[in-house]
Amino acid sequence: MDLIGEEEKKALMEVIEAGYLFRYGDLSNPRFKAKVWNLEREFANKIGSKYGLAVTSGTTALLTALWSLGIGPGNEVIVPGYTFIASITSIIFSRAIPILAEVDKTLTLDPQDVIKKITPKTKAIMLVHMLGNPGHLNEMVKIAENNNLLLLEDCAQSMGAKYENKSVGTFGQMGAFSLNVYKTISAGDGGMVVTDDEDLYKRAFAIHDQGHLPLRQGVEQGKRSVLGLNFRMNELTAAVAQAQLKKLDYIRNKLKENKHILKSIISTNKEIEFRHILDKYGDVGTLLTFFMPTAESAEKLANKLETTTISKSGWHVYNNMEHFLQKMTVTDEGCPFTCPYYNSEIEYKKGMLPQTDELLNRAINISVGVSDAGLGSAYGIHVTSTREEIQEKGEFLLNAIEQSLD
Numbered sequence: 001m002d003l004i005g006e007e008e009k010k011a012l013m014e015v016i017e018a019g020y021l022f023r024y025g026d027l028s029n030p031r032f033k034a035k036v037w038n039l040e041r042e043f044a045n046k047i048g049s050k051y052g053l054a055v056t057s058g059t060t061a062l063l064t065a066l067w068s069l070g071i072g073p074g075n076e077v078i079v080p081g082y083t084f085i086a087s088i089t090s091i092i093f094s095r096a097i098p099i100l101a102e103v104d105k106t107l108t109l110d111p112q113d114v115i116k117k118i119t120p121k122t123k124a125i126m127l128v129h130m131l132g133n134p135g136h137l138n139e140m141v142k143i144a145e146n147n148n149l150l151l152l153e154d155c156a157q158s159m160g161a162k163y164e165n166k167s168v169g170t171f172g173q174m175g176a177f178s179l180n181v182y183k184t185i186s187a188g189d190g191g192m193v194v195t196d197d198e199d200l201y202k203r204a205f206a207i208h209d210q211g212h213l214p215l216r217q218g219v220e221q222g223k224r225s226v227l228g229l230n231f232r233m234n235e236l237t238a239a240v241a242q243a244q245l246k247k248l249d250y251i252r253n254k255l256k257e258n259k260h261i262l263k264s265i266i267s268t269n270k271e272i273e274f275r276h277i278l279d280k281y282g283d284v285g286t287l288l289t290f291f292m293p294t295a296e297s298a299e300k301l302a303n304k305l306e307t308t309t310i311s312k313s314g315w316h317v318y319n320n321m322e323h324f325l326q327k328m329t330v331t332d333e334g335c336p337f338t339c340p341y342y343n344s345e346i347e348y349k350k351g352m353l354p355q356t357d358e359l360l361n362r363a364i365n366i367s368v369g370v371s372d373a374g375l376g377s378a379y380g381i382h383v384t385s386t387r388e389e390i391q392e393k394g395e396f397l398l399n400a401i402e403q404s405l406d
């Protein structure tokens with residue numbers, strides 16, 4: 001995102017000038033600004049969750065959540081074949097088995113396929129709200145309840161997205177967000193975990209910091225019941241994240257406005273089909289995604305835009321995750337432990353999700369606020385684009401679409 005400015009600088013300087021950079025401190029010490037602590041409260045508030053926990057990345061947010069939920073060896077977790085690889089690796093590093101499922105025209109998990117993938121070993125569904133837009137939340141909540149499964153929401157790409165006026169991340173037991181540079185708001189890197197459940201929050205807190213209880217002042221000896229690692233955020237990151245959080249509504253409104261203009265321009269073409277949006281008010285608007293009628297026309301268009309179809313967007317599509325498609329063993333370089341699926345019957349093969357493949361071969365991502373070649377959205381506009389620029393890019397795009405169709 002492009003909106004890093006005076007507010008972030010001021011917040012950062014406040015911490016630097018005070019000279020106290022660690023998340024824990026004594027509130028009576030004027031040098032301690034409690035940025036991480038306050039960010040956690042403000043973030044949870046914004047999302048409408050009871051608890052928020054700041055961590056180092058979206059990936060560690062997912063890991064923390066999976067471990068808190070008790071997901072481990074022998075468990076299967078259903079995850080879409082179209083997602084950033086971190087959704088899948090976090091399951092593998094929990095020693096659980098990722099079960100890939102199809103996406104539908106929302107480009108999020110297809111509820112019908114999720115039902116088909118449930119086995120007696122299934123423990124959780126990881127619903128990924130891809131490209132700024134919520135997935136089938138009502139259905140997933142129901143499927144999870146009916147089958148006694150946990151629901152974890154990967155909201156890394158959808159900070160600011162809502163479903164029926166409720167933020168993503170609040171429907172399942174836990175939600176994970178990212179503050180990486182390619183997301184709605186950013187501190188360079190960083191992540192957040194949210195939950196309404198006090199026990200899960202305490203477990204998550206312990207996991208993110210060597211087993212400690214959630215205390216502002218930190219270290220408390222002798223009361224640990226959980227083993228943890230260190231995924232702590234520091235005061236500098238939190239200062240920037242807090243300033244960014246204050247801009248979320250502005251960013252969201254701007255994105256939606258810009259997306260609307262861009263979409264209206266290309267809507268005059270009736271041969272393209274827009275990605276299905278389940279709640280048009282809930283989309284955060286970071287990307288404009290549509291399907292061309294054929295893979296060939298999509299390929300042509302991608303060439304004209306000097307971008308790629310979504311099917312070629314690197315580690316966002318299971319087909320391109322070469323390290324994960326192999327069965328890794330403890331002796332391979334790819335995995336530091338015996339891969340959880342090494343001895344299982346489960347196979348990961350190119351082309352195993354035909355519905356996903358068919359859709360992604362025809363799908364094009366246009367940046368509205370997240371320009372990322374890795375996501376296939378190198379072409380497009382930015383949150384700071386002027387009206388003229390949007391018009392110009394939109395007309396070029398429309399023209400390119402029309403030329404690609406014949």
Ligand SMILES: *Cc1c(COP(=O)(O)O)cnc(C)c1O
Pocket residue numbers: 057058059060083084086087128154156157178179180189190191
């Ligand atoms: C970016 C992303 C992540 C990982 O977030 P990081 O902050 O980069 O670790 C996880 N899931 C999805 C869907 C993402 O897009």
